Amino acid sequence: MNRHVPRRIVIVGGGLAGHTAATTLRAEGYDGELILVSDEPCPPYDRPPLSKELLAGTVDDTTLLTAHDIEVRTGSRALRLFPDAVESTTGTYSFDGLVIATGSSPIRLADPSPRVHELRTGFDALRLREALRTASSVAVVGAGWIGNEVATRAAALNLEVTVIDAASAPLARAMPAPLAEHFVPWYADRGIDLRLGAPVDGVDERGVRLADGGRVDADLVVMGVGARPATGWLHGSGVPVAPDGAVEADATLRAGPGSVYAAGDAVRWPSSLFGDRLRVEHWDHAAASGRTAARNLLGLGEPYDPVPYFWSEQLGHRIQYVGHHRPADTFxxxxxxTGRGPWAALWFQGPRLRAALSIDDPRTTRDARRLIAGRVPLSADRAADPDVRLNETARTPFR
Ligand SMILES: Cc1cc2nc3c(=O)[nH]c(=O)nc-3n(C[C@H](O)[C@H](O)[C@H](O)COP(=O)(O)OP(=O)(O)OC[C@H]3O[C@@H](n4cnc5c(N)ncnc54)[C@H](O)[C@@H]3O)c2cc1C
Structure with missing residues (x-):
């Protein structure tokens, strides 16, 4: 176990992972120097409300409360990492403990402009909210989690909404097509035109050009085609970065020589629970990994092995996903x-539940999370029966 406690810790990235790492360090009694470097102009804030309450206008500010004694350097972009210092646009910060928490940044098919929007930052969300006030039509590129949340809001404003995706089903990166097909009617229910199997060729002054020569003209184009770890600044530093941009950490989130840890969207870690290396873009993981990275900087040597959890609000439904499944798992x-009530999909490897996706069914999600964490064998046949509580389908007594 690493018992060396750093005297000067630098956290790069002022999102939820960086914020949680900083507040955890102080809560654990760390009394050394603590610097949080963020390229955004504001202190850390929460992102999930950006595409929900903030876009709907019920919230204006999602700032996270920061503990005292944290030097927050806003407007400071990390450019390079050396073994004992971070070079940034506002100066060089030496450290003997580091947390890499630079999250992810949106993949761009077109640069933002008055017509073209993306949704990652508070600034993006306020700009999009303002633009939605005067638009009459919106084309959303990408039927993923964030694209669907934007489409939900635009439809609630009675705008003409088209959602375009190259895949043959919505949410294609998150779930198998036979399952995703059940989401298709939700778009029509809200008056949204869903165009599947429609790769985009580009965006111009009228709207979206499709690869098959077709067009979707719209006042606004919102890009929601995924994100990539924001780790370019680590190039040549010795921190292992995979071709997809993820920082490859060990089971304690340690990501390089010395006291270097990574957390949040940017990190991939070996999960002993699932037997895979995982990288997820989830709020819950950003908080939990930020906490573990901080505690391990203080020498606690704790393994990071959570059951990943994600929620979203899609087209009038609460969707929750817990666990991790492989394509080969049976669901x-x-x-x-096809009904109006709650339902869920469960993924099994043998009798072991590996993941659950629930629609308007938080109790099944809660049960699934505990059953997955406990590696409890279930009867899949009974688990398929919605009249039996999931907890009660354990093959051995489980409370
Ligand atoms: C609109 C939206 C809605 C979401 N909704 C949900 C939801 O409903 N449920 C859910 O589970 N998850 C949701 N998420 C995902 C969740 O918010 C993220 O997984 C979480 O924010 C990741 O936290 P992070 O700290 O790792 O990264 P980020 O939040 O991306 O923070 C990283 C920070 O580092 C900064 N940075 C990047 N590069 C540098 C650099 N070189 N130097 C200095 N600073 C840098 C970035 O600007 C940013 O401030 C949503 C995300 C978005 C964008």
């Missing part, structure tokens, strides 16, 4: 996806 439906 069973629990409840009727």
């Amino acid at each position: 069973v439906l629990r409840g009727d996806p």
